[in-house]
Amino acid sequence: MIPLIGLIIGVILGIFLKIDIPNSLTAYIPVAILAALDSVFGGVRASLEKKFDSDIFISGFFSNIILAIGLTYLGDALNVPIYLAAVVVFGSRLFNNFAIIRRILLQKGRIKLKGKEE
């Protein structure tokens, strides 16, 4: 519940706060978003598996973002689209994590159903 409130506050901040990120940095936001999404999905999965550790989660979140942005910057400097690597890896991990979350939820649902039948 608390994370959801956080998300809503973030969205509201994004709508109403007039922060100007310099134009030269706007190219990095999409990659950062992907990294963040990946971390969040990873966190949800870990908490469903009851292995959630907030230190690992937070450090993973920030290091993912920093690495993704660093790769993008390096790619820009070398004129090689390395950001594609970040996009592909984070994308595939997103789908993986989502699949695992789905499985866990389904299993939980089945166990509950069985409990009701008995």
Place this chain on the structure above:
Amino acid sequence: MKKIKSQLSLAFICLILGFMITYQYRLSYSKKNIIDTRQISDLVKQNELLKKQKDELEAKVKEYQSKVDEIEKAVTMGNEATEKLKIELDNLRILSGLNDVEGSGIIITLSPAQSLQSNYQNQIYATDLLDIVNELNASGAEAISINEERYTSRTQIREAGAYIKINDTKFSPQDKFIIKAIGDSNILEGAFKMPGNILEQNSDRISYKIEKSNDIKIVKFSKKIEYKYARPGR
């Protein structure tokens, strides 16, 4: 306790995520950013590079100009005939816009008026600028510049595509135009105070501000002048 802490950390990160996503969403749906963000960063880089180059070249021009001045001074020292020639040369330079000049005059600031209909954007036309320059010349302006572009005998003011070109420099017609003129500031100002003057005629399209000043600096014409066809005649 531990659970609350972990929930709070998740909430914090969701906050950042939500902020980034909405920011990016807003960015990509605002009108300004139809161009790809990657293109923008490239263009920004290019722009910075070109600005740097321009600054360097301008510094060089200044350096050479001071050298030329020194040489002229050295040559004309102590000789009456050449000193007179030097004065003549300086006057001709002012006439042709090859010297920075300063003195009293007026500054006219033009900007497109905010239209009552929200979608329609007013703009300034090249003919407006031409009319004003003409009026200034008629009132005895000795030097004129528009947005730091010196008005010379070979200055063109025309619309080129979406821009207004002055001395081959492009300006957006939706932006402010600052016209500086050196001359008798009362006469110059009077030209735009008469009933039915050009600024008043167009005041529904253009909002303007006229300032008198005793200390106006007008930069020189900075492009190269070449004559291919005109030769001095008898």
